[in-house]
Amino acid sequence: MTMSARIARPLAAIAGGLITVVAVAGCGTSSPNAITPRTITFPVLWAGSNPDGTPAAGIEPATIAVGTEGDAGFTVNLEDIKAKQAGPSWQAATASAATVGTLVTGVDQSAVDLTYDITGAIDGPSGGGALTVGTMAAITGATVKPKIAMTGTIAPDGTIGTVAQVPAKVRAAKKAGYRTVLVPFGNRTEFDPSVGREVNLIAYGKSLGMDVRVVKDIAQAYYEFTGKTVVPQPRVAPTITPRARQVAVRTTRSAVAALRREFAAGDNLIPAADRPAIRATVTRASDALASGRTALAYGLAVRGTYQVKRALAAGASRALAADKGVAAARAALRDEVSTLLATANREIDAQSDPSGLTTGQRLALPAALGWYVYSKAILTSFGKSLGPKSTWGAAELEDAARVVGDVEASLLRFGPDAVAMVKASPGAATADDAATVTFLSGYTNFLVRAGDANRDYYVTVDYGQLESGGGPNDIAPVLAAMSEIVRTTPTDENSLDQEILQAANAVTYYVLGATVVSGRSFGMQGFGQGEDPSAIGAPALLADSVKQASATVYWWSADLQPKGVNLSYPLWQRQWADAVFAAYAGTPTGPAAGTIALNELWYAAGSVLLANSAEANLKAVSGG
Numbered sequence: 374m375t376m377s378a379r380i381a382r383p384l385a386a387i388a389g390g391l392i393t394v395v396a397v398a399g400c401g402t403s404s405p406n407a408i409t410p411r412t413i414t415f416p417v418l419w420a421g422s423n424p425d426g427t428p429a430a431g432i433e434p435a436t437i438a439v440g441t442e443g444d445a446g447f448t449v450n451l452e453d454i455k456a457k458q459a460g461p462s463w464q465a466a467t468a469s470a471a472t473v474g475t476l477v478t479g480v481d482q483s484a485v486d487l488t489y490d491i492t493g494a495i496d497g498p499s500g501g502g503a504l505t506v507g508t509m510a511a512i513t514g515a516t517v518k519p520k521i522a523m524t525g526t527i528a529p530d531g532t533i534g535t536v537a538q539v540p541a542k543v544r545a546a547k548k549a550g551y552r553t554v555l556v557p558f559g560n561r562t563e564f565d566p567s568v569g570r571e572v573n574l575i576a577y578g579k580s581l582g583m584d585v586r587v588v589k590d591i592a593q594a595y596y597e598f599t600g601k602t603v604v605p606q607p608r609v610a611p612t613i614t615p616r617a618r619q620v621a622v623r624t625t626r627s628a629v630a631a632l633r634r635e636f637a638a639g640d641n642l643i644p645a646a647d648r649p650a651i652r653a654t655v656t657r658a659s660d661a662l663a664s665g666r667t668a669l670a671y672g673l674a675v676r677g678t679y680q681v682k683r684a685l686a687a688g689a690s691r692a693l694a695a696d697k698g699v700a701a702a703r704a705a706l707r708d709e710v711s712t713l714l715a716t717a718n719r720e721i722d723a724q725s726d727p728s729g730l731t732t733g734q735r736l737a738l739p740a741a742l743g744w745y746v747y748s749k750a751i752l753t754s755f756g757k758s759l760g761p762k763s764t765w766g767a768a769e770l771e772d773a774a775r776v777v778g779d780v781e782a783s784l785l786r787f788g789p790d791a792v793a794m795v796k797a798s799p800g801a802a803t804a805d806d807a808a809t810v811t812f813l814s815g816y817t818n819f820l821v822r823a824g825d826a827n828r829d830y831y832v833t834v835d836y837g838q839l840e841s842g843g844g845p846n847d848i849a850p851v852l853a854a855m856s857e858i859v860r861t862t863p864t865d866e867n868s869l870d871q872e873i874l875q876a877a878n879a880v881t882y883y884v885l886g887a888t889v890v891s892g893r894s895f896g897m898q899g900f901g902q903g904e905d906p907s908a909i910g911a912p913a914l915l916a917d918s919v920k921q922a923s924a925t926v927y928w929w930s931a932d933l934q935p936k937g938v939n940l941s942y943p944l945w946q947r948q949w950a951d952a953v954f955a956a957y958a959g960t961p962t963g964p965a966a967g968t969i970a971l972n973e974l975w976y977a978a979g980s981v982l983l984a985n986s987a988e989a990n991l992k993a994v995s996g997g
Contacts, residue, residue, distance in 0.1 A: 408485055410440035411514060415507030417491070417500045418524040418546060418554070420538035428566070430538065430545035432522055435504060436490040439511040463491060466501040468826035469527050469887060472819050474508030476982035477531060477591060477603055479989035483815025485512070499536035501527035502557075506594050515599040522546050523555035523594055529887050530922040530978035531591040535559035535914060540567065543578055543585060553584045555597055559914045561587055590921050592928075607931030613948075617941035620797040624790040625667050628674035629658045631786065635681050642688030643681070650962075651680045657956070668945075672953025675969060676962075678786065682778030683903060690774035694767045702770050707759040709777060714752040716784055721745045724792050725874040732809055733800025735873060736987050737942050740980045741795045742877035744788035747851075747885070748780045750858060751902070754850035765845070773845035776903030791942070798941040804991040806869050812991060813872040814865070816983065820879035821859050827886030828856055846902050848889055855882045884975055905965040915967045919954050922974035923947055929981040938984050943977035950974050 415437055420430040467489040475482050487508065502525035510517050524542050526534035539560045546554045556574055565572045578585030588594045592603040613621065636643075636655050643651065658673035694702035724742055727735045755773060758765065765773065804812075831852065859882050862875045909915050926947040930940040950970040957966035 408439065408441050408480060408512075409514060410438075411511050412436065412438040413507065413511045413517065415503065415510070415517065416522045416551070417503045417507075418522050418542040419500065420541045420545070428538065428541055430541040432545060432549045432551065433491055435500075435507060436488075437504070437507045437511045438488040438490075439508075440486050441484055462830060463489075463500070464826040465830035466504055466527075468823035469501050469529075470504035470508045472823045472883065473527055473529065473531055473591065473982075474505045474512065475819065476979075476986050477505075478509050478512045479986045480512050481812070481815065481990040482819045482986065483811050487511075499524045499526065499542075501525070502533045502555075502588075502591065502594060505531075505591050506598050509591075509595055509603075510599060513599075513601070515595075515601050517598050518600070520551045521553040521555070521598060522549075522551050523588070523598075525555070525557040525560075525588070525594075527591065528918070528922075529884055529975050530925045530982075532918050532921045532925075533557045533588050533590055533594060534918075535911075539563050539574060540565040540572060540577060543574065543581065543583060547581050547583050551583075553586065553597075554578065555586050555588045555594055558587050558589045558917055559911065589917065590925065604928050604932050607928055609931065609935070611927065611930035611934045611940065611944055613941040613944050614798065614939060617794060617797045617939075617945065620793050621671070621945050622667055624793060625662060625671040625674065628678065628786060628790065629662050629670055632658060632674050632677045632681060635685070636677075639681065639685040639688070642692070643684040644688070647680070647684050651677065651684065654680060666952070668948035669952040669956060672949040672969075673956065675787065675949070676953055676957075676966065678782045679779055682782050683775040684778075686774035686778035686781075687771040690770050691767070694770065699767050699770065702767065703759060703763060703765065706770055706774060706777065707756075710752050710755045710759060713777065713780055713784060714749065714756065717745050717749040717752060720784065720788065721749065721874060721877070724788075725870050725877065727869050727873060730796070731799045732804040732987070732991060733939050733984065734795050734798060735809060735869070736813070736983055737795045737798065737980055738792070738873050739876040739880050739983075740976045741788070741791035741942065742874070743881045743884075743976055744783045744791055746858070746877050746881040747855075748783045748788075750851050750855040750881070750885075751776060751780055753854040753858070755845070757854075758845070758850065769845055772903060776845050779903055794942045794945055798939045800937060800939045804987075808991055810866050810869050810872050812987060813869075813876050814867070816986070817862060817872065817875045817879040818864050820876075820883040821862055824859065824879065824882035824886045825856070827883070827889075828852060831886065831889050846904055848885075848902055851902070852885055852889060855885055858882070880976070880979055884979070888972075888975075905962070906968055909964040909967065912963060912967070915964070915971065916954075916958065919950075919967060919970050919974060922971060922978055923951050925978045926974060926981055929978075929985055933981065933984055933988055936988055938988055940981055940984060943980040946973045946977035946980075950977070 413436075414434045416432045417435045418430070419433055420428070423429045471487050471489075475485060475487075489504070503523045505527045506523065507517075509515070524536050524539060526536060528534055535557045539556050540563060543554050543556075560574060562571050562573050564570070565577070574585045575587070586597060588597060595601065595603055632655055636651060640648070654673055654677035658670050658677055661667075661670035661673060690702050690706060693705055721742060724745065725738060727738075730738075755777070759773070831849075855878075859878050862878060866872070867875070926943050930944055934940060950973040954966050954970035957963050
């Protein structure tokens with residue numbers, strides 16, 4: 374799945390304490406691993422403003438408790454929510470911390486009960502990384518080093534994202550008696566209003582007698598706090614199996630051939646100004662395929678297909694409006710949306726069928742189905758926007774047609790390719806259906822809760838509202854539609870095919886919610902829905918995030934593959950995502966390639982982390 378097609382996404386974001394927010398309900402326990410009840414206090418750096426508007430910063434001790442006595446999931450305790458205005462922020466931070474922390478440590482989400490409590494002020498997003506480390510330490514029982522604190526958001530793949538007011542936080546840590554502060558890679562330098570200039574944080578820390586260290590991901594941060602590693606360094610490179618490689622080659626040939634045909638057949642509808650760029654992509658994809666660079670060819674085919682589909686769809690809408698009027702163009706687009714929505718529902722039902730699949734394939738399906746699920750959310754939101762009271766004119770209809778072009782590519786080409794790769798990647802072990810249902814149910818409940826928290830943060834802090842209005846490229850109505858889709862997800866256990874579908878809904882909801890509240894980490898303008906992002910304010914941060922997400926997939930795959938876990942699908946995602954990003958790095962197309970790559974890598978990382986948890990918790994019944 375790609376950013377421009379499946380989601381328009383940037384990066385993660387997230388993160389107060391007497392109102393109890395409902396805990397995620399869980400179901401049973403499939404884990405053979407005992408969970409030791411434990412409570413720890415973990416430091417969370419915060420920064421904000423005093424009532425008079427002057428800067429304020431400090432360290433808030435967060436209490437994190439892990440056990441199995443309550444409902445599985447996580448509970449957030451908030452105090453003085455109105456005065457501190459931290460409710461949605463704190464919920465979102467803890468939701469992401471709970472989700473990433475449980476997946477990375479491999480604890481069973483259907484059995485673990487996490488409780489977070491804080492009583493003081495905290496700025497939401499910047500607490501996510503620290504809370505994730507604290508969650509992991511509470512679960513593992515690792516001893517946390519004293520006098521060390523950190524700031525940074527947490528992404529779904531474990532990347533530590535940038536935050537604001539880091540110099541103030543370093544000073545606050547110094548005042549509180551801390552000696553070491555971990556800061557995100559993107560905050561190596563930052564403007565400090567107290568001195569009126571850009572400062573190097575490492576050098577600035579030394580001037581204060583502090584040790585400021587840069588961290589890129591949660592594994593590095595966890596090591597700094599505990600001295601413990603999360604996943605061992607790869608000894609042998611993970612590989613795609615021969616069977617999966619054959620499917621990758623076949624689907625790549627098909628994708629490149631289809632791209633060439635569509636570009637040639639639709640040349641009259643593609644504006645002359647757009648043809649050279651699209652032709653260049655088609656040529657590069659063909660050359661890459663001919664020279665055996667399969668991953669690059671597929672990545673370029675993805676990029677080129679969106680270019681062609683968007684141009685053709687917009688051209689057709691423009692021609693129809695000019696010939697028969699805007700009403701006719703609107704009616705035609707409404708009919709197409711209805712047809713594609715029926716296709717999405719039909720394919721989702723068919724592809725979530727677990728018959729004949731191993732446990733590993735069943736657990737990989739949710740990520741592959743994301744192509745269909747996100748498309749369904751877009752089409753659902755468009756169905757409302759194109760209703761009888763629609764005010765979209767010719768320009769908006771062209772924009773909407775471009776988005777529908779993305780959806781068509783996702784549903785009819787890249788979604789089927791993804792499912793084909795999953796089906797070509799059987800694992801060595803198969804778990805009992807009932808155990809798999811329980812495991813997936815716990816996973817789904819965690820992600821839905823995390824998605825809700827990110828949605829609430831986005832609505833309350835970033836967007837201000839969440840409704841079905843807005844323009845065709847507005848991601849908010851899609852998030853609203855995704856929220857409605859997951860509202861039908863029961864917290865109790867269902868049939869295996871339903872649990873697979875619910876997990877697909879949940880993972881897309883989670884990643885979409887985490888993305889829309891964090892795009893500003895890169896200075897992203899636009900989300901890529903039906904259009905390329907117009908700019909990336911911090912391209913170095915985007916490049917580093919792509920690199921870190923890719924490393925997450927690689928390291929975890931290398932650890933799990935010797936245990937009989939077939940991760941060919943996420944490894945293939947990593948290969949073509951890395952290739953298309955490298956192909957356009959440093960060019961005007963870099964932002965588009967970067968969002969495509971990062972989006973795909975986030976899904977791939979989610980797959981390997983889910984596989985990690987499954988390997989730990991289902992092996993007792995799988996024989997694996």
